Amino acid sequence: MPDRDDQETIGRRVQRLRTERGLTQRQLAEPAYTPAYVSTLEAGRVRPSEEALRHIAGRLGVAYDELATGRPARLATDLRLRLTDAQRTLATGEAEVAAEQYAQLLAEAEEHGLDAEAAAALLGLGECALESGNLAAGRLRFEEAEKRLADEPLPARVPALRGRAVSHYLAGELRYACYLLESALDELNRTGMHDPDALLLLYTAVIAPYMDMGAHARAAQAAEFALALAPQVREPALVARMHRSVARTMIAEGRIADADASLAKAAELYRQLQIRTELAHCHWMRGYLYAQNGELERAESELREAQEMLSAKRAALYTSQVAVELADVLHRRGKSDEAAALLHDVLGDLSSERGAIHSGAAHRLLGIIAEDARDTDRAEEHYVRALSLLERAGAAGDLADLCRLLGDLLRRTGRVEAALDAYRTGLGHRTAPGTTTLGPAPAQPPL
CATH class of the missing domain: 1.25.40 (Serine Threonine Protein Phosphatase 5, Tetratricopeptide repeat)
Known part of the structure; x- marks a missing residue:
């Protein structure tokens, strides 16, 4: 039952509705109450009982909730x-x-x-x-x-918390996104608030920042928990999102067929629900899968489909992120000029505060393209810019590979000490694979 307004507000409302309907206080009161009671009520000097309000509401021809709260019926x-x-x-x-x-x-x-x-x-x-x-x-x-x-209770707040974490993740604040999601998971599991929908939403959301931070073991565990929770969840959109996210951990483990099957399940659910943005994300992830598996022509087709769908929905940031991955596939297919043009087109839409991971990836790829063209100065400039972006975001796995690229470039141009520094930095990001700096993993659900 909605909370009622204070007695003075209710009194004024009763008087207004009675006057509008041309009723006297006696007509409103009888047979259960007296005109004096209605007069006292309208003056705000008495707090009417629920029984009295229901009687008056019936005489006025309005719903009880509308009389008690001022909200229109329904x-x-x-x-x-x-x-x-x-x-x-x-x-x-x-x-x-x-x-x-x-x-x-x-x-x-x-x-x-x-x-x-x-x-x-x-x-x-x-x-x-x-x-x-x-x-x-x-x-x-x-x-x-x-x-x-x-x-x-926390389960009711989880969708808002998850949204906040995703906004931090997309801004390149990976560690803080993980902190928000892990803290909520820990509280839900330690306090016994085992709401399947809330848990699935959180485990699904934490996979991407884990993967970008190089915490593959935690990502795989989150995916395992999400898959175990899915049968308890009735909301098909949540299950579809889970399948799409879990596919990324499967790709990292080399389970290409399993990842493809998971993406197929997600895509079918999104088609049934007519959720085009999420369906575009499935094409995006499938393009990533094919690229990782060396099927570049199929990868290009999927990524172009994703880009077209996201662009049609004016999803600007996601469109730019897909463009970076498409450029990588184009470069690997020998279309470096087209790839470079695509990257320059989208770099203005990406920054350290907006799509930092893909911004770093764009500069890394432009560095590779410049190095292939023997423009070492420009290549170094792009590598250093990418290094700054990825270090700020804490993308450990990508940083190690980038440091190797920069070190190789510096060594080839005769700067051995600088190359050694770059290699040491890269090794530092490889020292603890599969971990984060967040401390112990959150408590586990009772599966």
Whole structure:
């Protein structure tokens, strides 16, 4: 039952509705109450019981909730239905249109004090911001949603927390993203709040930052837990996202067929749900899989499909990230000029605060292309820029390979001491494979 307004507000509301309907206090009161009671109620000098309010609501021809809270009948239900429509718009249409819907819903929810619906609208606005590449705005929306749900148990706050962690991850703050996700997982598992949906959402989200940090063992464990939790989860979109994320750990383990099968499951679910952005991510991951397996023609086809789908939805950041991986495939297919042009086109949309991992990858590839063209100065410039980006993000696995490339370049140009420094830096990132600097792994779910 919604919380009631204070007695003075209710009294004024009763008086207004009675007057609008042309009723006297006696007509409103009888047969259960006296005109004097109604007069006292309208003056705000008595707190009416639920029984009295239900009687008066019936005489006025309004719903009890509307009389007690001032909210129109079925408002919350209507808002939830419209939130579902906005979610469908985001999945199948454009983020800008969905953002307009969510903003209107947020205003209505705030006007009537519906915190749960306001939080849901804020979550939607956060997702819209991430899709359009506005990471700072997205993070603020997720933070606002968490505040709205501050009095709710942790499982209810997990979608907002996950959104905040993803915004930090996309900004290149891998360690902090892991910290947020691991802290929530630890609290859920240690306190016995084993909500399958919340756990699956967190384990799925933590895989990507783990992989980029070189923490492959933790990523594999998170994938194992996610797969074990999936049968307990009824939301197909959550299960589809899990299959897409888990595929990345399978690729790293050389389980190409398993990864392909996992992506096929995710893609089929997204097709049924008509979620085009996530379906584009499946094409993206499948392109990555084929590239890792040396099937470059298939990889190019999948990545171009992903890029076209994301561009059509104006998902600017994701489109630029796919372009970097497409450029890598083009370079490996001997189309270096096309690859370089593509990278220069998207570098302006990537930075240390926006897609840092892919920004570093773009500079690394431009360095390789410049080195192939015997432009060692430009190659060194790109390698150093990539090193700065990846060090700031903490992308250990990529850093080790980059240090090798830089060291080889420096050695070939006669700068042996500088080359040794680069090699030592790379070895430093290889000293503890599969770990992070975050301390012990979070508590495990009781599977």
